[in-house]
Amino acid sequence: MRATDPGSAGQGQKARGMTTRRRVLTIMAGAALAGRAAGAAEWQGRVMGAEARLLIRAGRASDQVMSDLHARIARIEATFSLHAPSELSRLNRQGHVEASGLLLDALHLARRMHRATGGAFDPGVQPLWQALAQGTVPARVLPMAGLQRRGRHLRLAPGQALTLNGLAQGLATDLVAQDLAHLGEVLVDMGETCALGGDFRLDLEDPAAGSLGQVTLRAGRAIATTSPGALLFASGASHVIGPHGQPPLWSSVTVEAPTAALADAASTAFALMPAPAIRRAALGLGLGPVRLVDPRGDLITL
Structure with a gap:
């Protein structure tokens, strides 16, 4: 790989690939203890269809902590899952729902990201995603602006459906971190x-480009990666798609942010955006660094 970031020497990035519905999780703890002896306790499981992991340097968590963790994960699944009964799947099926605070918080962040990215982040892509998955004629996307809210009551426009996969795992990470x-x-x-x-x-x-080396994630920071080519529809189209059917521009996008939900949503949207627009959005949202890998394998850091 040819690195175009002059400060990237020795800070590349490598991972074991883990496939989800829309990305390869290319962030895993390798030398996770940042130079200390590797004596951490570890838990592994699944959240929203993705592999999940905890590393605890001080040793194992109590049974009560782990019980609370499993309860938290169950609440997250019951809010956002598209493949099991949940608030979101119920909203898509019946067109309206009395929303929990968690779903409302997620939609608030989605609207913020929609505005900040010029519409590139739009949960309204769900009908388009479903059509591509089924090999049918792509549906018309109704942007999330069509979603009506009165108090806790949410109502979709006719033909509208939402996905929050672009931020749900990040939000789950933040909640568990709390x-x-x-x-x-x-x-x-x-x-x-x-x-x-x-x-x-x-x-x-x-x-595609392979190993990019290592980064250090500082305390209190979060990181997310979107790799559009990691999972494709039968047609060859990426699972990361824009509201107008636009394909991704980058081989992968890695974003650091104050919260995992912000990093998750931004990496999803930035995969569809040119570098100047990404730079503006990242500045406005307080994100960075943003690492982009273009189709030739060049690494660009913003």
Whole structure:
């Protein structure tokens, strides 16, 4: 790979690939203890169809903490899943729902990202995604502006359906991180990654370009990667698609942010945006650095 970022030497990124519905999770803890002896306790599971992982430097979590973790994950699935009964699947099926605070918070962030990215981030792509998955004629996308809210009552426009896959794993990571902050130094990976109480070195890779080296995720920061080519429809189209059917422009996008939900949503939208627009959006949202890998394998850091 040819790195175009002059500051990237020794900070590349490598990972074991893990496939979800729309990305390869290219962030895993390799030398996760940032130079310390590797004695952390570890938990692995699944959240929103993705592999999830906790590394706890101080040792194992109590049974009560793990029970609370499983309850938190169940609530997240019951809110956002598109493949099991949930608030969101019920909203899409019947066109209206009395929303929980968690769903309303997610939609608030989605609207913020929609505005900041010039519409590139739009949960209204769900009908288009479904059509491509089924090999049928792509449906017309109704942007999330068509969603009506009165108090907690949400109502979709006729023919509208939403997906929050572009931020749900990040939001799950943030919620779990809040629950585990008292444990000290913890790496929370619920599909996106957050560092608590200490720094962690992470390995990253691009599915096409391969190893990009390592980055250090500082305490209190989060990181997310979207790799559009990691999972394709039978037609060859990427699972990462824009509201007008526009294809992704980048082989992978990695975003650091104050929260995992912001990093998750931004990496999804930025995959569809040219570099100047990404730079403007990242500045306005307080994100960065943003690492882009173009189709030739060049690494660009904004």
